[in-house]
Amino acid sequence: MRNPAPSKAEHSTGPYMLVAFALFLVWSNSFIAVSYLLGTEGAAARFDWVSVTVARFLPIAVPCLLYCVVYRREETIRLLRHHPVRLVVCGLLGAPVYNLSLYYGQQHGVPPSVAS
Numbered sequence: 001m002r003n004p005a006p007s008k009a010e011h012s013t014g015p016y017m018l019v020a021f022a023l024f025l026v027w028s029n030s031f032i033a034v035s036y037l038l039g040t041e042g043a044a045a046r047f048d049w050v051s052v053t054v055a056r057f058l059p060i061a062v063p064c065l066l067y068c069v070v071y072r073r074e075e076t077i078r079l080l081r082h083h084p085v086r087l088v089v090c091g092l093l094g095a096p097v098y099n100l101s102l103y104y105g106q107q108h109g110v111p112p113s114v115a116s
Helices: 014-029 030-038 049-070 075-083 084-094 096-108
Strands: none
Touching: 014 030, 030 049, 030 075, 049 075, 049 096, 075 096, 084 096
16 A cells, blocks of 8 residues: 655755754854853953843844734733733743843853853
8 A cells, every 4th residue: 555645744844944953053152152242252341241131132022022912912911911920930030030140150250051
């Protein structure tokens, strides 16, 4: 018995792999970029630990906020009404607090792998 023809979904993994690879390249070089910006590589600091965190998250926070308000308005309002404190705490602990701590350590001489 012959196998049926593969579905269209089975042929469309290429774009996802390219996006995953691009994200890996960005993520894998982030410690080097942050070290450069904080001046821990022997050059003068271009940013401090707070500025690096803001520069890293502000560009993505705005589109995410717009997505929630424009495309998922009802869900966003419902979640904000039911879990306001939980959303704020999870939002802060999800990445900003970790990165603030990481960059603070890096700025004060802790190697990135240890600070992480």
